[in-house]
Amino acid sequence: MAIAKAERLMNLALCLLGASRPLSKRELRASIEAYLEVTSEEAFNRMFERDKDDLRELGMVLETVESIDGEIGYLARRDRNQLPPVTLDAEEAAALQLAASVWQQARLAGAASGALQKLRAAGMPLAEEEREAYSALEPRVPAGEAAFEPLMLACRDRRPVTFDYRKSNAVRPQTRQVEPWALECWRGHWYLAGFDRDRGAERVFRLSRIVGRVRSRAGSFTAEVPGQVAVRESVARWAGEHATAQARIRLRAGAGYPLRARATRVSAAAQEGWDELEIPYGHGLDAWLAEFGPDVLVLEPAELRADVVDRLRAVAKG
The missing domain is CATH 1.20.5 (Single alpha-helices involved in coiled-coils or other helix-helix interfaces)
Known part of the structure; x- marks a missing residue:
């Protein structure tokens, strides 16, 4: 809604709410500056009728009253335009x-x-x-990433964005053009789900891997927004939540609590200061394990170990 129209509607609503009696169109036109600027009576009548309809669509209750001399007046009673008391359990x-x-x-x-x-x-x-x-336990949801607020506003306004994004195994970031759908916090990190225009498919982005500023783009969305955007489920698929096998890792004592929480078996390793864990193994587990750096050593399977080593080498080169 344009600012000028929003201001005009606000002024009309305040006039009607503040009046102690019904006000005619003539009186309202003389009281609201935006109406005074309309030179044509026909144009004013069209504008006034649209404004009344808009206020009613916004939920305002307007009454039409006919006076003794036949003139039509308008009134918005305060008792009919108040929200009910707020009650929360x-x-x-x-x-x-x-x-x-x-x-x-x-x-x-x-x-x-x-x-x-x-x-x-x-x-x-x-x-x-x-x-x-x-x-006793106060939950906190961190929102410290610089990309959080501009992406939240872009999701709300259905506005495409552009940002530089560095994948976990990439040396340099790449520019992504995204139609943002929804944000969700999962395991202490914020993720964005949206339509990646360059790849022509849905993608999930971790906000902490966005490099630099999020830039808004002109235009509207090109892809249909799903009725329900399952950010957490999408991230879970990429993080190995839907496991197909078991992996065996060595984890430094006192480290990697999220891994311990997912482990199906934990035992002391032969090497002092380390534990051995069995955890569900699925797509994307290599990226998650790489985040723990020197605190994790993959024992098996061999392909998972190789994937984690490749990711760590790529980061080291950067």
Whole structure:
């Protein structure tokens, strides 16, 4: 919606809400600057009718009242244009607080805090016993990547973007042209799902591997956005979550907690300071293991070991 039209609709809504009696079109035209600038009576009538329809589509309740002398007036009663009281249970309040915490590392932290304050003023605070139940473990969702906010806005506005992206086994980043669909946090990292124009297919990108600035592009999407974008499931496929076999690795003691959480068996290794783990082996496991660097040694299968070594060598050359 253009700013000029949004301002005009806001002024019309405020006039109708602030009036103690129905206002005629003549009175509204004399009170709103944007209407005064319309020289033609016919053009004003068309604009006014469109504005009324727009306000009603936005949910505003407008009444049409005929006066004694037959003149039509318009009114928006405050009691019919108010939201019902906000009521949240403990689980809903905790979900809102977690959602607001995502913004604490982004530019919209102030807006998120202000929204929570308004919700608390409307009755969101939990009872003391409920608050204690949720404060024992305070979840945090990091949003520190510079690419997070511009990509979030691009997803919201359905705006194509361009950015430089470095794959885990690549020495240099490559430019990607993407139609962004959705963002999701998985295992402490943010991922973007969208349509890669150069590859003509859906792709998932890890935000921490985006190099430099995310740049917006003109134009609209060329691919249809799915009704449900399963970011986590897509990432899981690439991270070896859908395993087809077992891998055996050696892991440094005290390191690699995510690997230990997925292990089907853990035992002490013959070498002091190391453990041996068996973990599900599927597509993409080599990229994940490479992220643990010198804390992981792949024992078998041989092809997985070779893939991890190749990735580490590519990173070392960079």
